[in-house]
Amino acid sequence: MSVIEESEQPYQQSLFYNTLGDLYLSVRDMDQSEHYIMRAKKLAQKSQNYFAVASNLNHMGNFYAAQNKFQKANKCYSQALETLASIDESENLFALQSKLFINKVHALLEWYSKDNYKKDITETLNCEFTLLDYLNDSYSKAFDMIALSIHLQQISQKFGVNYRSTCNDLLSFAIQLATELNHDRLLSFSYGCMGLLKQSENLPGEAKHNFRKAVTYSQYHHPDIYYLWQWQIGRILYQEDKTEQAAIAYSLDSCLDYLEILKKFTLF
Secondary structure (H helix, E strand, C coil): CHHHHHCCCHHHHHHHHHHHHHHHHHCCCHHHHHHHHHHHHHHHHHHCCHHHHHHHHHHHHHHHHHCCCHHHHHHHHHHHHHHHCCCCCCHHHHHHHHHHHHHHHHHHHHHCCCCCCCHHHHHHHHHHHHHHCCCCCCHHHHHHHHHHHHHHHHHHHHHCCCCHHHHHHHHHHHHHHHHHHCCHHHHHHHHHHHHHHHHHCCCHHHHHHHHHHHHHHHCCCCHHHHHHHHHHHHHHHHHCCCHHHHHHHCCHHHHHHHHHHHHCCCCC
């Protein structure tokens, strides 16, 4: 920390404090999160770097969203996108814009009531769809596709707008990309979200197939998400009146196995 504080590079300092604020946000320490994000704001302004300013606004938006202050969050994301408008095109620019559009969709989704579907949600989605074509194939692009598909499913449920075909296309491409990258965690998320999509379409067989794929890719190396998909399998089996199989999926032994794996990834 002292090395960062003694640095005379406000751009790098601002990025560091943004990340630190985000870490505190992830453990719900709102005071420390706000402290470091505001510290990053001052440094970003001092740097006069548009990318640093926009990045900080994104983190501020996330801070407000975590407090359910979605109108303020949306304002931050919009200001960040306006700030980036004058920057030359680059992969880093596209990646940050993609995050901002997805975060903006989430804020608007939570802010508006189910009887008040605004056109700016559609406009934001269209901007993100266009931007995805500019992004190079990468972990970040695949993860953005997964996040976008989750928001689209929520929009479909809340506003009655059918985005299921689009969700299927996004997740299918995410699976393809994750396979090319040979990234187990990304594959688990992709298949798991595809399972949730098929479940919402009342296709339990396809949902179960995808959840089992998700379990396969997370069982040994990603215990923090393994139990999510295992639980979904148990739920489907229970709904199919396959109580014994469901009990195995929910079993104490499975939980203990999960905890033993988790110990390897946790500092006590």
